[in-house]
Amino acid sequence: MELNELYRDVILDHNRRPRNFGPLDPADASADGVNPLCGDRLTLKLKFAADKIEEIRFEGQGCAISTASASLMTEAVKGKTRTEALGLFNRVHRLLTDDDADSDGLGKLAALSGVREYPARVKCASLCWHTLAAALKSAAANVPAVSTE
Amino acid sequence: MSNTARANAFTTFDVGAVRREFPVLARMVHGKPLCYLDNGASAQRPRAVIDAVDDYERHHHANIHRGVHTLSQEATALYEGARDKLVRFVNARSRHEIIFVRGTTEAINLVAQSYSRPLLEPDDEVLITHLEHHANIVPWQILCGQTGAKLVVAPMDARGEVRAESVESLMGPRTRLLAFAHVSNALGTVLPVRRLIAAAKARGITTLIDGAQAVPHMGVDVQELDCDFYAFSGHKLFGPTGIGVLYGREALLERMPPWQGGGDMILTVSFEKTVYNALPYKFEAGTPNISGAIGLGAALDFLSGLDLAAARAHEHALLDHATRILSKVEGLTIIGTASDKASLISFVVAGVHPHDLGTILDEDGIAIRTGHHCAMPVMEFFKVPATARASFAFYNTFEEIDRLAAAIARAQALFA
Numbered sequence: 001m002e003l004n005e006l007y008r009d010v011i012l013d014h015n016r017r018p019r020n021f022g023p024l025d026p027a028d029a030s031a032d033g034v035n036p037l038c039g040d041r042l043t044l045k046l047k048f049a050a051d052k053i054e055e056i057r058f059e060g061q062g063c064a065i066s067t068a069s070a071s072l073m074t075e076a077v078k079g080k081t082r083t084e085a086l087g088l089f090n091r092v093h094r095l096l097t098d099d100d101a102d103s104d105g106l107g108k109l110a111a112l113s114g115v116r117e118y119p120a121r122v123k124c125a126s127l128c129w130h131t132l133a134a135a136l137k138s139a140a141a142n143v144p145a146v147s148t149e
Numbered sequence: 150m151s152n153t154a155r156a157n158a159f160t161t162f163d164v165g166a167v168r169r170e171f172p173v174l175a176r177m178v179h180g181k182p183l184c185y186l187d188n189g190a191s192a193q194r195p196r197a198v199i200d201a202v203d204d205y206e207r208h209h210h211a212n213i214h215r216g217v218h219t220l221s222q223e224a225t226a227l228y229e230g231a232r233d234k235l236v237r238f239v240n241a242r243s244r245h246e247i248i249f250v251r252g253t254t255e256a257i258n259l260v261a262q263s264y265s266r267p268l269l270e271p272d273d274e275v276l277i278t279h280l281e282h283h284a285n286i287v288p289w290q291i292l293c294g295q296t297g298a299k300l301v302v303a304p305m306d307a308r309g310e311v312r313a314e315s316v317e318s319l320m321g322p323r324t325r326l327l328a329f330a331h332v333s334n335a336l337g338t339v340l341p342v343r344r345l346i347a348a349a350k351a352r353g354i355t356t357l358i359d360g361a362q363a364v365p366h367m368g369v370d371v372q373e374l375d376c377d378f379y380a381f382s383g384h385k386l387f388g389p390t391g392i393g394v395l396y397g398r399e400a401l402l403e404r405m406p407p408w409q410g411g412g413d414m415i416l417t418v419s420f421e422k423t424v425y426n427a428l429p430y431k432f433e434a435g436t437p438n439i440s441g442a443i444g445l446g447a448a449l450d451f452l453s454g455l456d457l458a459a460a461r462a463h464e465h466a467l468l469d470h471a472t473r474i475l476s477k478v479e480g481l482t483i484i485g486t487a488s489d490k491a492s493l494i495s496f497v498v499a500g501v502h503p504h505d506l507g508t509i510l511d512e513d514g515i516a517i518r519t520g521h522h523c524a525m526p527v528m529e530f531f532k533v534p535a536t537a538r539a540s541f542a543f544y545n546t547f548e549e550i551d552r553l554a555a556a557i558a559r560a561q562a563l564f565a
Contacts, residue, residue, distance in 0.1 A: 003512050007505075007563060015564075038504060039521040039534045061534040063502035064564070118508060 006118055007064065010072070010111040015064035020074035024057040029139030033060075033131030035123055040066050044131045046139065051081045063124050065115060070128035072108055082136050089129050096122050162459035168544045170195040170451070181514030184549045189334055189493050189540030190518050191384045192365060194448070198388055201447030202440050212436055214413055228439050231446030232429070235394055238449050239379065240370040245399050245428035249437050252393035253361040254284040256380030257328070259395055259432065260357050261288040263408040264378075265326055271297030274323045276354070278316065278340070279305040279530060280333040283523040285359045289328065298325070305530065309336040309485035313344045320348060326355045331363035335524035335536070336485025337468075337493040339363075346376050355401070361385055365542065366464060366491045368457070371396050383441060387542075388448035392441030395432070402428050409434040460543035464492040467541045471550045478557060484536050493540035495522070498557060501564045503537040509560040515553055 027045035034041050042060035046053055056074045073092075077085040088109070094101040095113050103110035115125045168174050171193050176183050185193060205227060211220035213228050235247045250256045265275070275289045279302055286300075293300050301324070303316040311329070320327070327349045332339050342358060349356045357378040360369060364381045371379050378401075383392040397405075407414050407425055411434035416424040425431045471494050475481055480499035498506060507519035518538045521528045528534060539553055 003509060003563070006508065012564065037520065039525065039528060040504075041534070063504035065505070067502075121504070121508060124504060 005114040006121070008111045008114060010108050011064060011068040011114075014068035014071040018058075018067050018071040020057045020071065020078070021059065022057055023059060024055060027055075029135045031131045031135035031138060033127045033134070035062075035066075035127050037123070038063075040124065040127060042066070042070060042128055042131055044070075044128065044135050046135055048139065053077050053080055053082070053085060058128065062127070063121075065121050065124040066127055069112060069125040072112070073128050073132060076107065076109055077132065082140070085136060086133065089133050092129055093126065096125055162456060162463045162543070164463065164544065164546055167455070167460075168546075170197070171544055172196060172199070174544060178514040178516070179512050184513070184515040184552050186539040186541065186545065186549065186553060187516045187518045188365070188542040188545075189362060189385070189538060191390065192387045192542055193544070194389070194444075195387055195451045197451040198444045198447045202389060202444040205440050205443050210439070213439055214430070224439055227443045227446075228437070231442040231449075234446045234449045238369075239394075239396055240372050241396055242372065242399065246371075246396055246402065248395040248397065248402070248429045248432045249442055250380075250393050250395050250432075251391055251438070252382040252384070253359060253380045254288075256378075256393055256395035257284055257357065257359065258288045259408045260378050260380075260397070261292040263405045263432070264355070264397075264401060265292055266295060267406065269296035269298040269325060272323055273298040273325045274301045274321065275299070276301045276303060276316070276319055276324050276327045278303045278311045278329045280309065280311060280336060280338060280524065280527050281328075281330055282334050282359065282361070283525070284361075285328055285330060286526070299323075302526075303329075305338075308487050309333065309338045309527075309531075310487045311338065311340055313341040313348065316345055317348045320352050320354060324349075324352070324354050326357065328357040328359065330359045330361075331369075332360075332366065332491045333485070333524075333527070334362045334493075335522040335527045335538070336487065336495055337362075337490040337540075338485060338487040339367075339489040339491055342374060342376075346374055350375060362491060362493075366461065377401055383445035383448065386445070386448055387451065388445035389438075389441040392438045392445050394445075399428065402432070405432075407431050407434065411435045413437075455543070463543050464541055464545075467545055467547065467550060468492040468494065470547050471539060471541070471553070474550060474554045475557075478554060478561075480561060481557065484531050484533065492542075493538060495536040495538045497533050497536050498561060501560050503535040505564070506537050506557070506560050509563065510553070510556045513552065513556040513559075515549075515556055517553070 024045035028048045030045040032043050040062040044058050047055040056078055058070045096116050103113055112125050115121050173193050209223040211224045213225040232244050232247050236244050241247055289300050301319050303319050305311045331342050346356050356376045358376045360379050360381040364386050377398045379396040384390040414426050414431050414434040416426050482497050484495040503519035520535050
């Protein structure tokens with residue numbers, strides 16, 4: 001396994017210049033993600049327009065994989081409905097853990113596939129996605145008028 | 150030790166010969182010779198330990214203390230023989246003072262629950278320091294929750310040193326126990342252990358020393374230190390995992406109630422009354438880690454066969470070399486610059502997160518620890534989420550440190 005399979009240019013670029021990084025206030029939903037093994041922290045904030053993610057921003061400290069994954073995620077889910085975002089969560093999860101998973105149509109997120117060769121790093125890449133799922137869940141609970149169906 | 154004495158001691162130390170005693174050091178990782186710099190997390194085992202455990206498993210295994218048959222007697226003799234070696238290793242007064250536990254963590258929990266819990270009143274104080282491992286923080290927090298006692302934390306300074314005066318100034322009339330690391334696992338700082346123990350003793354405060362990071366690097370004499378409890382783990386001392394030691398002053402252990410109930414810790418049991426066994430068995434309920442204790446005993450034999458003064462001088466020379474080389478790396482900051490350090494070095498590299506560094510180094514066959522080192526308050530203090538830590542044993546070489554520096558440069562280039 002070559003390191004440049006893990007640290008592809010897209011990953012290095014999004015680590016160096018994370019997109020949608022910073023505070024979002026006010027927000028409709030938020031969640032904190034913590035990786036207790038390494039101390040990485042991530043705060044995710046979202047604004048919705050109807051059922052769509054209108055705005056999403058993140059803050060926190062993490063490694064290149066964790067930062068790039070969060071940056072790529074915010075780009076990918078912006079403008080998506082909750083259901084679509086959760087669908088992407090499932091596909092990325094498979095991409096990170098399943099050798100047979102395909103990356104068709106995932107765009108830049110496909111760059112995360114190199115992570116699955118490094119089992120110790122899968123959690124770095126998935127932290128932001130689990131945080132997104134938690135934020136979407138909390139939004140659904142707090143705003144009963146909005147359905148995730 | 151003067152530099153000349155160090156150099157002289159070093160010349161008598163044959164690193165190559167010592168390395169050949171550790172089979173794993175010959176292996177390749179990702180096509181490169183293993184460069185094992187994670188000894189602070191767990192040290193490797195010499196052949197003597199592997200063989201002792203293997204011999205026990207093949208020829209002598211049975212349960213101990215309860216059989217009249219040959220194997221049980223042999224197993225008992227080997228297990229208790231390991232205890233005798235530990236008595237000599239830390240210079241305890243008797244075998245009653247050496248309790249086998251799973252490791253440092255269990256030893257500290259034992260003291261918190263068996264010694265401190267019955268004694269503590271609300272508003273009593275347990276004093277620790279800012280640089281403790283979570284294993285020397287959380288058991289006391291649990292204890293404080295149970296008793297209403299307060300946890301008091303002595304500060305450290307920007308170099309990662311704990312000044313004796315600042316600990317002494319926090320010793321008050323309600324301080325019941327002082328618990329601190331002999332050597333910091335995250336920073337390498339050696340604490341002023343003798344002075345702190347003497348100060349506590351003068352005020353009638355019981356002392357527990359977390360010696361997990363100290364015993365691999367320096368001789369420990371519990372009578373000379375005059376501490377009440379001293380805890381350490383076997384696997385950081387070139388022995389197996391799952392075995393460790395609590396040294397306790399006999400008079401204190403005698404007064405303490407058992408921590409866990411079960412077999413082996415009793416003399417007689419009826420449904421009305423149980424009579425506990427004598428020390429040290431009172432604290433060793435259930436079948437212990439017999440092979441682990443035997444392996445640890447073999448590790449002590451191995452160490453006693455080394456020229457330890459030369460081995461330690463070599464470790465210090467490694468630390469000096471690493472400090473010199475890494476200090477020159479632009480963008481690299483050493484975290485923990487105490488004047489007295491054990492041979493480990495914690496650092497951060499600007500623009501390269503420790504986890505990325507750990508992965509990149511691993512591709513070069515170099516094993517370091519990255520993360521918060523179970524010392525999150527230390528990370529908080531230095532305002533870093535994590536550090537990279539290279540921790541050395543006497544089997545490491547100067548070439549390995551040069552490989553580390555070269556690999557750090559490659560990581561910086563990748564992230565530039």
